[in-house]
Amino acid sequence: MKKIFILAIIGSLVLNISFAQKEKLFKYPFVNQTEFGVLFGRVKNANYSYYYPSYSSYWPNPTPNGYSLQNVANLSIQTFNGFQVRKKTTVGLTTGFDMYSSSVLVPVALGLRHVIYEKNEQGAKLQAGIDAGYGATFGASKNSYEDVTGGILINPTIGFKFPTRNGSAWLVNFGYKYQYMEVSQNFDESDFYNIASVETKNLNRFQVRLGFQF
Structure with a gap:
């Protein structure tokens, strides 16, 4: 009888611990959002015309306009990893690659994602987000x-x-x-030009950006 009583106590403790862990994991689930995007913008390109004076060296002579505007589109890949601290709010870390024409920057930022409207849990959700941090130059050419x-x-x-049946979701973001x-x-001092x-x-x-959450 004592053995049965002891086993019952141990079993109840194990069940209590198991349910406590489940509740904790449900309260703070891990969230990953991986997205592929395009960065659209306009850049200024300086215009120079070169002429040769009476001596052998040359000097730039700016055109009357000084610069021209060019439309650009750069590829961006990012992943957000965090924990759902509230039912509609997730906090985490964002990183990835931003491939600008002059170099590749690696964002390292704190991120926040918050569902601001949903008709029901299974339907589409309107989500706002913000990332703030630093763009590192790990990927820049040296x-x-x-x-x-x-x-x-x-x-x-x-x-x-857009939630799916297995609990993940498709993502469409504008920002x-x-x-x-x-x-x-930094040029060589011996180079006069x-x-x-x-x-x-x-x-x-x-x-x-288009992506996927799981």
Whole structure:
């Protein structure tokens, strides 16, 4: 009888621990959102015409307009990993690759995702999000004449989640991404025609992303 009583106590403790773990896992489930996107924007390209004076060297002579505008589209891949701290709110970390024409930046940012409207749990949901952090230059090309430095990034979005039967969801998001970047040109002092320079870039892009959540 004692053995049965002891086994019953042990069994009840195991069940209580199991249910407690289940409840905790249900309360704070892991969420991954992986998305592929395109960054749309316009960039200014300086226009120079070169002429040769009476001596052998040459100097740039800007055109009357000074620059031209060009439409660009860059590929972006990102993954958000976090925990659902409330029923409609998830907090986590965002990283990936932003492939600009001049370099590849790696965003490292804190992210927030929040469902702002849903008709029911099985239906489509309107979701807002924001990522704020730093764009690192792990993926930038390295050479002795050019240094690329990343900087602050801010990326607010709004879009839709379309749940599937297995508990995952398709994602469609629209947003704006701001990224600061600095490019330093360091030429050899013996080269008379080239001058060291530092160019700062404030990259402003409209963003469209498609992805999947599980």
